[in-house]
Amino acid sequence: MRLEGLSINLATVREQWDMPQAVEACLKLGITAIAPWRDQVAKIGLAEATRIVRDNKLRVTGLCRGGMFPAADAARRTAAIEDNMRAVDEAAELGADCLVLVVGGLPEGSRDIAAARGMVADSIATILPHARASGVPLAIEPLHPMYAADRACINTLRQALDLAEVLGNGIGVAVDVYHVWWDPEVHSQIARAGKTKRILAHHICDWLVPTRDMLLDRGMMGDGVIDLLTIRRSIESAGFDGPQEVEIFSAQKWWRRPGEEVLRTCVDRFRTVC
Amino acid sequence: MRLEGLSINLATVREQWDMPQAVEACLKLGITAIAPWRDQVAKIGLAEATRIVRDNKLRVTGLCRGGMFPAADAARRTAAIEDNMRAVDEAAELGADCLVLVVGGLPEGSRDIAAARGMVADSIATILPHARASGVPLAIEPLHPMYAADRACINTLRQALDLAEVLGNGIGVAVDVYHVWWDPEVHSQIARAGKTKRILAHHICDWLVPTRDMLLDRGMMGDGVIDLLTIRRSIESAGFDGPQEVEIFSAQKWWRRPGEEVLRTCVDRFRTVC
Numbered sequence: 001m002r003l004e005g006l007s008i009n010l011a012t013v014r015e016q017w018d019m020p021q022a023v024e025a026c027l028k029l030g031i032t033a034i035a036p037w038r039d040q041v042a043k044i045g046l047a048e049a050t051r052i053v054r055d056n057k058l059r060v061t062g063l064c065r066g067g068m069f070p071a072a073d074a075a076r077r078t079a080a081i082e083d084n085m086r087a088v089d090e091a092a093e094l095g096a097d098c099l100v101l102v103v104g105g106l107p108e109g110s111r112d113i114a115a116a117r118g119m120v121a122d123s124i125a126t127i128l129p130h131a132r133a134s135g136v137p138l139a140i141e142p143l144h145p146m147y148a149a150d151r152a153c154i155n156t157l158r159q160a161l162d163l164a165e166v167l168g169n170g171i172g173v174a175v176d177v178y179h180v181w182w183d184p185e186v187h188s189q190i191a192r193a194g195k196t197k198r199i200l201a202h203h204i205c206d207w208l209v210p211t212r213d214m215l216l217d218r219g220m221m222g223d224g225v226i227d228l229l230t231i232r233r234s235i236e237s238a239g240f241d242g243p244q245e246v247e248i249f250s251a252q253k254w255w256r257r258p259g260e261e262v263l264r265t266c267v268d269r270f271r272t273v274c
Numbered sequence: 275m276r277l278e279g280l281s282i283n284l285a286t287v288r289e290q291w292d293m294p295q296a297v298e299a300c301l302k303l304g305i306t307a308i309a310p311w312r313d314q315v316a317k318i319g320l321a322e323a324t325r326i327v328r329d330n331k332l333r334v335t336g337l338c339r340g341g342m343f344p345a346a347d348a349a350r351r352t353a354a355i356e357d358n359m360r361a362v363d364e365a366a367e368l369g370a371d372c373l374v375l376v377v378g379g380l381p382e383g384s385r386d387i388a389a390a391r392g393m394v395a396d397s398i399a400t401i402l403p404h405a406r407a408s409g410v411p412l413a414i415e416p417l418h419p420m421y422a423a424d425r426a427c428i429n430t431l432r433q434a435l436d437l438a439e440v441l442g443n444g445i446g447v448a449v450d451v452y453h454v455w456w457d458p459e460v461h462s463q464i465a466r467a468g469k470t471k472r473i474l475a476h477h478i479c480d481w482l483v484p485t486r487d488m489l490l491d492r493g494m495m496g497d498g499v500i501d502l503l504t505i506r507r508s509i510e511s512a513g514f515d516g517p518q519e520v521e522i523f524s525a526q527k528w529w530r531r532p533g534e535e536v537l538r539t540c541v542d543r544f545r546t547v548c
Contacts, residue, residue, distance in 0.1 A: 148456035182422035
């Protein structure tokens with residue numbers, strides 16, 4: 001029995017399982033879409049990861065992640081681009097729907113966020129031809145503004161789409177409710193993204209009140225304040241029909257529970273509140 | 275010797291001093307502008323607080339704070355409005371440049387941020403005539419999006435200015451670098467605010483990397499990643515010539531240092547990095 005419309009980002013169970021274990025547990029629940037991280041792929045090797053995907057006819061809703069472009073010197077910027085070229089190759093081999101880009105924040109010692117944003121644009125422009133040739137759409141994931149300094153200086157859908165439209169074909173956005181739910185323009189920008197088919201992924205989790213850790217305290221769908229259904233409707237109305245991908249970083253709660261319980265809870269919540 | 279251009283928001287030294295002590299320490303350093311919080315005023319009484327302001331010819335760059343409008347029922351919404359009416363009266367008595375509004379987040383149990391924003395607009399419209407009649411400009415302070423759920427559902431300058439322009443005269447924005455530094459539109463929206471004279475306050479501190487607490491880990495100017503000088507230039511170019519007001523909530527660092535050291539550091543940093 002296949003469970004349509006749900007994908008599990010394997011970060012959600014990264015403390016419990018490696019990729020083969022996570023895939024096996026997903027399949028038992030009928031989940032046939034996943035999004036692995038590069039370190040999870042590397043641990044077993046790209047060939048084995050690809051075999052697992054193909055043998056089980058898995059949909060890979062994204063490979064996490066490329067990006068981290070801004071750097072304090074040319075050597076590091078070049079290294080980041082080379083690493084992203086490899087990430088494109090890995091995403092192509094896995095047949096991923098997209099390569100998710102967490103674009104990076106300020107370089108060490110910098111206060112110039114405009115310059116960092118310029119480096120991001122230049123770097124993506126550099127890897128985009130290879131991504132197009134490889135058939136790998138690049139998904140800029142605007143991260144919540146609280147990550148602007150250290151993880152991603154692209155912080156709104158408007159900003160991500162402005163950049164994507166300048167860059168042309170082969171590039172869009174990953175819409176993660178955690179990062180964009182607060183944005184007064186979230187619905188209008190989702191609609192805008194739909195018009196040029198730039199929605200490449202739909203990530204879900206929830207925003208907890210209070211949030212006790214800026215990185216590792218994401219909530220299970222339904223446990224927080226995000227209006228998941230309304231955002232889902234906007235995304236579907238904009239023409240995206242891919243699975244909702246659960247991505248939860250939760251050091252104190254979900255990473256400490258048995259993986260089966262986490263997955264069963266994802267399925268329950270997917271059916272009731274998403 | 276007066277130190278022009280610097281105001282101290284008394285939250286910066288709230289753990290060390292009450293309002294009279296803080297004012298005395300400010301005056302010793304030539305600081306003649308302050309922004310008290312309502313609880314600090316209430317502790318000594320509005321009449322005494324007003325006497326201190328007048329006797330020392332202090333500029334009050336703002337009274338913190340009104341707002342917290344969205345509520346789960348009509349009785350609480352009414353109570354919030356009545357409390358804001360009193361806040362207007364207090365700001366008028368103190369001769370404050372503005373009443374700062376931290377507008378409030380989602381009501382208990384709600385996931386409807388659009389409704390909360392509607393309540394904010396309606397509530398401000400309700401208190402605005404009294405504020406105008408009292409000569410107290412209302413300053414909407416857009417808070418960082420990480421506070422959207424629990425403190426303020428107005429999260430960008432664009433959003434605050436859209437609302438202010440609908441509401442008309444007597445209302446503007448408080449620009450706090452901590453909340454807006456990440457915004458790709460920060461400079462364009464500051465320029466927009468200047469055109470209709472809606473910049474009512476300029477708050478400074480810094481964004482630390484890493485930030486260890488979402489509420490109480492603000493940095494001293496120069497210790498973080500905010501490009502304070504560039505934002506200051508934008509604000510000055512937009513026509514605002516009031517003092518920069520230092521507002522630092524720092525449970526682990528600055529609230530534990532002697533108040534004199536905190537103020538001296540504020541003065542030093544004001545002279546060197548702001």
